[in-house]
Amino acid sequence: MFAPEAPELYPDGAQTFVELTELARPLCGRTRPGHFRGVATVVTKLLCAAKPHVAVFGEKDWQQLTVIRRLVRDLRLDVEIAGVPTVREPDGLALSSRNRRLDAEARRQALVLVRALDAAESAVRAGERDSARLLEGVRREIAKAPRAEIDYAELREPASLAAAPLRLETPTLLALAVFMLPQEPGAAEPVRLIDNRVLHVQPSGRFPVQPTSEEPPR
């Protein structure tokens, strides 16, 4: 197993950093400046050192996955990046090392992330295409959990992370970050949780797309 310790990855005098521009700016990049610089640098080092054929990253960290796919393409690293669906607790909460820092009540309220994603998905399935109304529904859902405070709730183009248009017409990423607050202010650090879902928006209503072959439309 290749599991290098920090000194091996960050030798004395190390001063090379890998940075991305657009993809690293929004969402978690806004809340955590420099975070994706660290991610891009260490992932580049690990890929160059281990030279894997395939590297697997979870879709929970969707922005990280897009950053890594882009840097692999840009730097021409010879590796296939495989994104895998988010692994979840039985009740739906996305697995995260941070979950253990939640007290029992915060753990219960943390389900609000999945509920907000579900609500948005249902709304889209029911024909909602208006970004603002979708996000309003998401915020309303999260507001039901008094211990949850929104860091961001945004709709973005899944690959480029560009801001989604006012009226959705293609599959759109709904990305959420929420601080779970301690029972009493200052009693503990807030725990920041993230989750996301690609909302499968189909070109809608007025001008339906006709299937051009015998196959069912996807």
Added chain:
Amino acid sequence: MFAPEAPELYPDGAQTFVELTELARPLCGRTRPGHFRGVATVVTKLLCAAKPHVAVFGEKDWQQLTVIRRLVRDLRLDVEIAGVPTVREPDGLALSSRNRRLDAEARRQALVLVRALDAAESAVRAGERDSARLLEGVRREIAKAPRAEIDYAELREPASLAAAPLRLETPTLLALAVFMLPQEPGAAEPVRLIDNRVLHVQPSGRFPVQPTSEEPPR
């Protein structure tokens, strides 16, 4: 031959940059902001794409060579970086694509770079160890060419490019950058030339180093 065109190296949406901190700041990094970011990024791309066993870079671009050595180590690229001595015209001028932009008189006066390096080397051989006096000699030499204007003339530690001490005690890089001015102001762009030499300073005088074996001291 692998000789990619720009679109292959910089595909649409490319946004990944490789940056170094300390090594990229002084000397040419000061005169040309962003230059070493470009160098580090394209060299990383080329090395990752071509996967050579050995990559050869000239010592004329000494700072570039130190930047590349460092990034290869930091990013753990599996390639040997070979520095090769500067190739020169018969009269000593370092080869550069820019030399052809010099008019005949500027071409003649451009030899002032080599003369300044020679002067410093002679002074060191004669026992000079004082940084300021050495640089004074360099500046005096360059001032003999009225069409040459110093961009920088600096003494630095050859590997780290840290500023050299006031009193030299170890091998030291003398790095020069000089603008060769057009005959008449504004008639053409100044041509920026660089050259360098490692001055082989030996620990001197008062506390001579005794050889500890039968082998001659080097």
